[in-house]
Amino acid sequence: xxxxxxxxxxxxxxxxxxxxxxxxxxxxxxxxxxxxxxxxxxxxxxxxxxxxxxxxxxxxxxxxxxxxxxxxxxxxxxxxxxxxxxxxxxxxxxxxxxxxxxxxxxxxxxxxxxxxxxxxxxxxxxxxxxxxxxxxxxxxxxxxxxxxxxxxxxxxxxxxxxxxxxxxxxxxxxxxxxxxxxxxxxxxxxxxxxxxxxxxxxxxxxxxxxxxxxxxxxxxxxxxxxxxxxxxxxxxxxxxxxxxxxxxxxxxxxxxxxxxxxxxxxxxxxxxxxxxxxxxxxxxxxxxxxxxxxxxxxxxxxxx
Amino acid sequence: xxxxxxxxxxxxxxxxxxxxxxxxxxxxxxxxxxxxxxxxxxxxxxxxxxxxxxxxxxxxxxxxxxxxxxxxxxxxxxxxxxxxxxxxxxxxxxxxxxxxxxxxxxxxxxxxxxxxxxxxxxxxxxxxxxxxxxxxxxxxxxxxxxxxxxxxxxxxxxxxxxxxxxxxxxxxxxxxxxxxxxxxxxxxxxxxxxxxxxxxxxxxxxxxxxxxxxxxxxxxxxxxxxxxxxxxxxxxxxxxxxxxxxxxxxxxxxxxxxxxxxxxxxxxxxxxxxxxxxxxxxxxxxxxxxxxxxxxxxxxxxxxxxxxxxxxxxxxxxxxxxxxxxxxxxxxxxxxxxxxxxxxxxxxxxxxxxxxx
Ligand SMILES: Nc1ncnc2c1ncn2[C@@H]1O[C@H](COP(=O)(O)OP(=O)(O)OP(=O)(O)O)[C@@H](O)[C@H]1O
Ligand SMILES: [Mg+2]
Numbered sequence: 147x148x149x150x151x152x153x154x155x156x157x158x159x160x161x162x163x164x165x166x167x168x169x170x171x172x173x174x175x176x177x178x179x180x181x182x183x184x185x186x187x188x189x190x191x192x193x194x195x196x197x198x199x200x201x202x203x204x205x206x207x208x209x210x211x212x213x214x215x216x217x218x219x220x221x222x223x224x225x226x227x228x229x230x231x232x233x234x235x236x237x238x239x240x241x242x243x244x245x246x247x248x249x250x251x252x253x254x255x256x257x258x259x260x261x262x263x264x265x266x267x268x269x270x271x272x273x274x275x276x277x278x279x280x281x282x283x284x285x286x287x288x289x290x291x292x293x294x295x296x297x298x299x300x301x302x303x304x305x306x307x308x309x310x311x312x313x314x315x316x317x318x319x320x321x322x323x324x325x326x327x328x329x330x331x332x333x334x335x336x337x338x339x340x341x342x343x344x345x346x347x348x349x350x351x352x353x354x355x356x357x358x359x360x361x362x363x364x365x366x367x368x369x370x371x372x373x374x375x376x377x378x379x380x381x382x383x384x385x386x387x388x389x390x391x392x393x394x395x396x397x398x399x400x401x402x403x404x405x406x407x408x409x410x411x412x413x414x415x416x417x418x419x420x421x422x423x424x425x426x427x428x429x430x431x432x433x434x435x436x437x438x439x440x441x442x443x444x445x446x447x448x449x450x
Numbered sequence: 451x452x453x454x455x456x457x458x459x460x461x462x463x464x465x466x467x468x469x470x471x472x473x474x475x476x477x478x479x480x481x482x483x484x485x486x487x488x489x490x491x492x493x494x495x496x497x498x499x500x501x502x503x504x505x506x507x508x509x510x511x512x513x514x515x516x517x518x519x520x521x522x523x524x525x526x527x528x529x530x531x532x533x534x535x536x537x538x539x540x541x542x543x544x545x546x547x548x549x550x551x552x553x554x555x556x557x558x559x560x561x562x563x564x565x566x567x568x569x570x571x572x573x574x575x576x577x578x579x580x581x582x583x584x585x586x587x588x589x590x591x592x593x594x595x596x597x598x599x600x601x602x603x604x605x606x607x608x609x610x611x612x613x614x615x616x617x618x619x620x621x622x623x624x625x626x627x628x629x630x631x632x633x634x635x636x637x638x639x640x641x642x643x644x645x646x647x648x649x650x651x652x653x654x655x656x657x658x659x660x661x662x663x664x665x666x667x668x669x670x671x672x673x674x675x676x677x678x679x680x681x682x683x684x685x686x687x688x689x690x691x692x693x694x695x696x697x698x699x700x701x702x703x704x705x706x707x708x709x710x711x712x713x714x715x716x717x718x719x720x721x722x723x724x725x726x727x728x729x730x731x732x733x734x735x736x737x738x739x740x741x742x743x744x745x746x747x748x749x750x751x752x753x754x755x756x757x758x759x760x761x762x763x764x765x766x767x768x769x770x771x772x773x774x775x776x777x778x779x780x781x782x783x784x785x786x787x788x789x790x791x792x793x794x795x796x797x798x799x800x801x802x803x804x805x806x807x
Contacts, residue, residue, distance in 0.1 A: 339502045340535040344596070345523040345552030354548070358539040 178422065184415035191409035202416035212392060213400070213417075220397040223311060224375045231315025232371040233364060236322020241352060243323070244330045255323060262320045270384040273313050277301045302386060306394045310382050314375070322367045329363045330356060365436035372428055377421065397421055452512045452603040452636055453478040454499065460507035461494055461660075468494050469660040471508065478513070481630050481637045483647035486657035487683070492640040493532070495657075496606050499638070501525045512603070523552065525604075528597030528635075532609040534589045536581035542568070542592050543577040549600040567599040568592075570629065587618045594626070598633070605630070605637040611646060623650055644684050648672065656680050678792040681720045681785060687748055690726075692719040692755045693789060701786075701800060703755045706733070709801040713786065719800055720785035723748065723761040728769065729778035732802040733758070737773050751775060778802050 185202055187195040206213065239258055243251035261269045276284040279300035289295040301309050333356065341351045357364075379399035382388060388395035388403060395403060401421065405414025433439070454476040461469040469491045476482055484492045497503040498510060501522030510518050517525060528549075536545050546567055550560040568574045571591040581589055590610055597605060607626070611619045627650050630637045641647050647654045648668035656663045656671060664676040675681035681689045694703035696713040708719060724746075735753035742748075747767050749760045760777060762768065769775060779802055786798040 334533070334535070336531045336533055336535040337537060339497070339500075339522075340529070340531060340537075341548075342502065342522040343500050343525075343527060343529050344549040345600075346548075347523065347552075350552065354540075355537065358537075361539075 181415045181418050187412050189411040202413045206416050206420050216400045223396050226311045227315050232318040232322050235319040239323040240326035258320045261317045303390050306386050310394050325363045329360050333359045369432035455511040458508040459505045462506040478636050479634045481651050482653045483639045483651035484655050485647040490657045491660040500527050500529050526602050527604045528602035529606040530593045530597050530610045534593040542579050546595045546599050567595040571595045586613045605635045607639045678787050687723050687759050690721040690758050706754045706803050716789040718787045718789050723759040725783040726760040726777050726779050728775045732776040732778035737771050740767050
């Protein structure tokens with residue numbers, strides 16, 4: 147006879163963890179297994195497997211010289227977007243919109259959230275119009291009429307990397323902004339009062355009171371956004387198609403181009419598997435770096 | 451050490467006028483208590499002194515200088531918040547050091563002062579702990595050390611003892627008071643605990659609805675309350691209030707007659723439970739309830755003028771419920787208020803009813 151408590155514990159386990167485990171299995175474990183299987187085949191456009199091979203992995207680890215460039219670009223892209231926009235700019239937005247009055251603060255946050263709420267195609271369409279290389283592009287109109295520029299700029303060919311960082315960053319910053327804002331709101335007001343009485347100026351208050359309270363959200367946003375930047379590519383695909391040539395083809399887009407544009411499903415699968423490994427490594431490094439374990443709280447309620 | 455003057459200071463939050471016009475002077479080195487019910491504007495007044503809130507009108511002066519527009523950080527004021535407001539991610543040492551960072555105090559000297567301040571409030575052993583690892587009383591002392599370390603000219607204490615247990619509260623009361631005497635810093639203690647106010651302060655300022663009801667020594671407020679409100683607010687158990695009409699040399703309450711010379715009109719008699727005693731003559735009644743309160747016993751007596759609370763010393767009840775008693779009091783200890791404006795009628799005497807009359 148098992149005791150009631152024993153059964154209770156099993157049932158709780160199934161009820162609380164069951165759904166999550168099922169989802170993880172179906173949407174992560176199974177696809178990864180399929181991916182691994184495919185990566186050892188020569189699956190191509192014909193969708194027929196004729197032989198098993200390890201040549202894709204040989205390409206990943208040395209054979210594909212373009213891959214080095216792609217990875218360097220991905221590094222710049224992820225780090226640049228994170229450092230400039232998703233964390234820093236998000237933080238600046240949160241700090242500014244929480245220190246002005248509530249209505250204007252809410253308004254500006256709403257403005258920065260708009261791109262996040264609009265379909266990506268629409269958002270990128272606006273960018274395409276802004277950076278249009280002819281004199282009718284919004285940016286060129288401004289530069290030429292207001293600043294007297296002679297020739298229209300073609301940012302899509304002259305500064306494509308900056309462009310993908312900026313266009314992704316403008317959207318990415320809103321997530322940090324929202325999270326940081328609520329975290330700042332959660333800081334007890336009397337701490338700010340105390341700091342002011344203790345002689346701290348605005349910058350000192352940000353440094354000594356606000357930032358320490360944002361440690362967790364900053365760590366979280368950094369890791370989370372690093373991972374999502376690593377695997378998402380739809381804005382880049384829509385804006386530059388990864389070009390000119392391969393200049394803005396980040397890793398995730400490279401997989402897409404290899405697998406779906408050139409029809410090398412097997413190679414795409416091998417590249418994907420490698421991306422998963424990179425993602426896990428990044429997550430673990432971040433976890434370690436930010437000491438996330440210490441930041442996680444003990445459960446508030448004890449459950450058997 | 452600074453003197454403080456409020457000149458017709460007004461504070462509004464939006465359309466709500468929380469403080470309609472405050473006039474008050476506090477001498478330098480004085481220890482005053484701001485006493486009043488919840489929401490009467492005590493914290494608001496304090497926050498204006500600290501520079502956290504700006505006055506909406508009037509003038510605020512430190513040592514005769516206008517400080518309305520002076521920023522909080524330039525006022526040299528130390529404040530202990532009701533919630534302590536310790537910086538959660540800094541340990542005790544850094545919390546106490548914090549105000550000195552902005553005073554450009556040389557590092558060596560700052561460290562010495564932090565240690566001294568910590569010793570002063572007996573938290574010298576806790577310097578490495580975070581606020582979350584301290585008890586409420588320890589946190590409060592750290593907050594006090596942080597307020598004192600910069601040697602402020604004004605010390606503001608916003609209900610600093612409200613979260614402590616009875617014993618610790620008693621100890622801290624004495625500690626704060628002797629500390630204040632030692633340092634001679636002008637101190638304002640906000641509280642709505644009247645015992646705290648009367649035991650610690652040289653002067654008690656009683657506030658009500660954003661205005662000052664009475665200012666005086668603790669004895670003044672207790673023996674000569676300016677109004678019914680203060681009589682009711684100060685003293686525990688609360689004062690007995692008996693409404694009547696004064697005419698022909700006596701206050702008439704129904705058929706009961708309290709002899710009283712020279713007064714006419716509707717009045718309220720205030721009798722403190724601790725000023726009443728059982729005697730052979732006086733107000734007639736029957737004991738309805740007995741509440742032992744440790745060293746004292748509270749009797750609730752059913753009389754012709756309503757329930758009257760009587761406090762007697764002793765730990766065992768000398769009377770039993772249902773017993774017929776007479777309540778006597780000294781005419782000089784009875785208070786008489788005009789019912790219409792609730793103000794004290796100074797110099798008026800009321801005598802207990804006598805069997806003969
Ligand atoms: N920021 C604010 N905005 C609007 N109204 C406020 C604000 N702060 C205080 N008030 C109002 O001002 C009045 C006085 O508040 P205050 O905090 O000074 O009361 P208090 O005397 O300290 O009371 P307590 O003993 O409960 O702490 C209250 O009615 C309160 O609702
Ligand atoms: Mg208050």
